[in-house]
Amino acid sequence: MSHDESRPPAEGTYWYDAKKVGVSPAIEVLQAVRRFRVADAAMRHRAQTEMNVNETDMTAIRHLIACERLHRVASPKDLSEFLNISSAATAKLLSRLSASGHIRREVNPHDGRAQRLFATQSSHEQVRQVLSGTHEQLMQVALDLTADQQAAIVQFLDAMSAIAVGPRPEVSAERASTAAAPLRSPQVKG
Structure with a gap:
């Protein structure tokens, strides 16, 4: 394994091809969402600790x-x-x-x-x-x-929420292809 293969990818590029045009600003948006989620979890943890729950x-x-x-x-x-x-x-x-x-x-x-x-x-x-x-x-x-800006953020977060709680795309695609496949009778050997 070469040195480059052993290093983890730069932050935010693990799942995305940062070389694609327009992806870098989108990665920054997703990183900001992640930072907020971490901060929100810390705020909730602090509240739980203070309330002893x-x-x-x-x-x-x-x-x-x-x-x-x-x-x-x-x-x-x-x-x-x-x-x-x-x-x-x-x-x-x-x-x-x-x-x-x-x-x-x-x-x-x-x-x-x-x-x-x-x-x-x-x-x-x-x-x-x-x-x-x-x-x-x-x-x-x-x-x-x-x-x-408020309307755009609401639309963005609602779309992100729908994806987060919806079925995983690969599972949905797999189920769809399984459902679309014709049923075959088992071959009986005589």
Whole structure:
């Protein structure tokens, strides 16, 4: 192996041919997205540490707060579906968050067997304290953009999100070719 083959590719060029015309600016955009994702993860980790919760707990608390803002009442089943976890894992999560004072559970007055879930006032205050300064700064960055820039960024991020949560292209292509292939009967040797 020559020296050049043993060195890793330059940052941002691993998956892309940086020699193609127009690719370098696109690589810079993708690198900026990656830097933001790393920074966002660090911000969330910092918030989790300050609130003494794990990532799933924090996501659950933020979801309950969002439901309250939308005047929706969350149930354990709703939370389980949102977090994509089993009902057993949801039960453990709810016990943990109730014991730590982050959520409160109430009996649903319309169905005495069901529960309604709410973030406690303390959780609202903690989330606001931990994240509000950062959220205000992020909002200011977005407000400083022109309307055209805002629209372009929304379109770009929505397209990136659709790709990230959609099926992998190679899997979709493989499934499509398998589905399009004619079915053949097995050859019987006699």
